[in-house]
Amino acid sequence: MxxxxxxxxxxxxxxxxxxxxxxxxxxxxxxxxxxxxxxxxxxxxxxxxxxxxxxxxxxxxxxxxxxxxxxxxxxxxxxxxxxxxxxxxxxxxxxxxxxxxxxxxxxxxxxxxxxxxxxxxxxxxxxxxxxxxxxxxxxxxxxxxxxxxxxxxxxxxxxPQSGAVLHMTLTAWMYDTGKVQEPYLPEELTSISGPEDLPGLGTGWVVGSHRVYLNATKVMGHDPTDPFSLSAAEREARRQLIRVVAYVQCHKFPTYALASSGASIGIRExxxxxxxxxxxxxxxxxxxxxxxxxxxxxxxxxxxxxxxxxxxxxxxxxxxxxxxxxxxxxxxxxxxxxxxxxxxxxxxxxxxxxxxxxxxxxxxxxxxxxxxxxxxxxxxxxxxxxxxxxxxxxxxxxxxxxxxxxxxxxxxxxxxxx
Ligand SMILES: Cc1cc2nc3c(=O)[nH]c(=O)nc-3n(C[C@H](O)[C@H](O)[C@H](O)COP(=O)(O)OP(=O)(O)OC[C@H]3O[C@@H](n4cnc5c(N)ncnc54)[C@H](O)[C@@H]3O)c2cc1C
Incomplete structure (x- = not known):
């Protein structure tokens, strides 16, 4: 070679x-x-x-x-x-x-x-x-x-004691469709009951025009350097994301739909x-x-x-x-x-x-x-x-x-x- x-x-x-x-x-x-x-x-x-x-x-x-x-x-x-x-x-x-x-x-x-x-x-x-x-x-x-x-x-x-790393986050962006969305959750995913039940950093905010930035999933207890743990983190993040989207459609951004999510989960540490x-x-x-x-x-x-x-x-x-x-x-x-x-x-x-x-x-x-x-x-x-x-x-x-x-x-x- x-x-x-x-x-x-x-x-x-x-x-x-x-x-x-x-x-x-x-x-x-x-x-x-x-x-x-x-x-x-x-x-x-x-x-x-x-x-x-x-x-x-x-x-x-x-x-x-x-x-x-x-x-x-x-x-x-x-x-x-x-x-x-x-x-x-x-x-x-x-x-x-x-x-x-x-x-x-x-x-x-x-x-x-x-x-x-x-x-x-x-x-x-x-x-x-x-x-x-x-x-x-x-x-x-x-x-x-x-x-x-x-x-x-x-x-x-x-x-140094527990080995726990800062949480991972799958970021996402939503866009304004101009009409009220009907939130839907597959039965495998539980709905978020209220603000205290949100997994991560709030419910996103509007940036620019008609776009919402969601830095709102929080996946803890996983190791980004362990192959199966990393995959489990991606799966958990995807579940959280869809639950957060349904929640914000109900409570904050009724006309917004999911546009995109990170190509891979964000690893802080x-x-x-x-x-x-x-x-x-x-x-x-x-x-x-x-x-x-x-x-x-x-x-x-x-x-x-x-x-x-x-x-x-x-x-x-x-x-x-x-x-x-x-x-x-x-x-x-x-x-x-x-x-x-x-x-x-x-x-x-x-x-x-x-x-x-x-x-x-x-x-x-x-x-x-x-x-x-x-x-x-x-x-x-x-x-x-x-x-x-x-x-x-x-x-x-x-x-x-x-x-x-x-x-x-x-x-x-x-x-x-x-
Ligand atoms: C969810 C989240 C929110 C954040 N929010 C903010 C914020 O608001 N403001 C801010 O300033 N910072 C924020 N940060 C931190 C910041 O984004 C990152 O710490 C910073 O961008 C890291 O840059 P880096 O180049 O060190 O690593 P990375 O951006 O992670 O780049 C590493 C690159 O290496 C590649 N790579 C990995 N392994 C291999 C390999 N074996 N072979 C080839 N390529 C490989 C990866 O694909 C990746 O592209 C956030 C981070 C996360 C995860």
Whole structure:
């Protein structure tokens, strides 16, 4: 079997992976981006999450380009933080094509080969074929840290005691049919008796004109990294969704019908891969001053958005945090020379994760990972440890990632809400 040969392979084409691949490819490197779905953007496109929940400024020129293009399409609703995620698919695609990224869709990385602490190649299944691709540097942006897991990296998952992860949600969109709908539930599905019986975060809200966004299912007690548990979560979410739709047709949006649901259930939290530093709640909570690291490569601005791991509905805790640096060490997979993580699977504890997992932040982290891998190649660094952090930061600043947390604003619309 012939082997594909690249400079950098990015696993997963969600927000972080797309940004990483674009950032590296536009510096002239041959980048392969391997994505299981048929589009880029991950949770924020295929997953149907059409909302940003963090400060939008200083997240880098790649994130800025996505916002600008959404506005040109008329797909951002006013200056709100909600958008029509369908347009984001073509926006990411065009940005990746312009940068020269090689895109491989319907492709899943399922194995790795390594020599000591260095990854050498990945095995990919795509269109019933097995492909083998080599590269010098690898970026794991799979959300669940699949590549690092396959490589044998250490990981954390869920609550340190129970292992429970933040809930999964199948998002959905409804449209206004203009006439009253007759809610119907197959007999296998029980109706929702009242507001206290709602599974997740309320009953949706109208965005733009004639569209309702439902982030309203809440599937707890499942493990997104366990194949059968993940399937059970999808089934449970689909049941909840149809029950919620019938409920909102009765009580809130009588003329609305179901338009679409996420291509797959939204996974808030999977594996968090142990890096050279684990960013913890002790570091970011209860501070009055922003947290600064010399190797900061992005800034987290979102409140801690910690959904209850056991209670249905909107239960949980929300807390404002001062903007904080995300250190490059959180992306450096412990024990590996040429592997970075990007996006929601970076090295943090569960509480920090519930802040830095937001889409704008993942975009900046991804861009930083892509530049770091490119810089390693440009400076003939044998390991990611050898790259110059001041040089990396200078490039990121020039690419409009504001690295000084003092220049960011905390984003905390639900501070203190239960
Ligand atoms: C229901 C829900 C609501 C949310 N609401 C908000 C919100 O309002 N605002 C906000 O800012 N954030 C929100 N988030 C968080 C945010 O959407 C995500 O954390 C963020 O988009 C994650 O980006 P990512 O690139 O790290 O991962 P993902 O977007 O998950 O991308 C990972 C990609 O990797 C691919 N992949 C996985 N495994 C493999 C493999 N083995 N081989 C190849 N490809 C693979 C996947 O198909 C996917 O495209 C929400 C998340 C969920 C689930």
């Amino acid at each position: 012939s082997k594909l040969d690249y400079d950098i392979i990015v696993a997963g084409g969600g927000t972080a992976g797309a940004a990483a691949a674009i950032a590296a490819a536009r510096r002239g490197w041959r980048v392969l981006l391997v994505e299981e779905q048929n589009c880029l953007g991950g949770a924020s496109t295929a997953g149907g999450v059409g909302e940003w929940f963090a400060s939008l400024e200083g997240m880098g020129d790649i994130f800025d380009a996505t916002v600008r293009e959404l506005e040109r399409f008329g797909a951002r609703y006013g200056n709100q933080k909600v958008f029509n995620h369908e347009y984001l698919k073509i926006i990411w695609q065009l940005l990746a094509e312009q940068a020269g990224v090689e895109l491989l869709f319907h492709a899943s990385i399922f194995g790795v080969t390594k020599e000591g602490n260095t990854l050498t190649e990945v095995q990919i299944v795509c269109a019933s074929q097995t492909l083998v691709a080599r590269a010098r540097f690898f970026i794991d942006a799979t959300g669940e840290g699949d590549l690092s897991f396959l490589a044998g990296a250490a990981f954390m998952q869920g609550d 999977g594996r968090r891969i142990v890096g050279e530093h684990v960013l913890t709640q002790d570091e970011i909570l209860n501070r009055t001053d922003p947290l600064i690291f010399e190797d900061g490569i992005a800034v987290g601005t979102s409140q801690v958005d910690f959904h209850s791991l056991t209670e249905p509905g909107a239960a949980g805790w929300r807390k404002r945090v001062e903007p904080y640096n995300i250190p490059f060490r959180c992306l450096m997979v412990k024990g590996f020379h040429n592997l970075l993580t990007a996006g929601k699977c970076i090295s943090t504890d569960q509480v920090v994760h519930s802040s830095c997992r937001m889409t704008p932040t993942c975009c900046a982290i991804g861009q930083a990972a892509g530049v770091a891998a490119a810089l390693a190649l440009e400076t003939q660094a044998n390991t990611l440890r050898d790259i110059s952090i001041p040089e990396l930061r200078a490039i990121l600043s020039a690419e409009d990632i504001e690295l000084d947390p003092r220049k960011h604003r905390a984003y905390a619309p639900n501070d203190g809400c239960p």
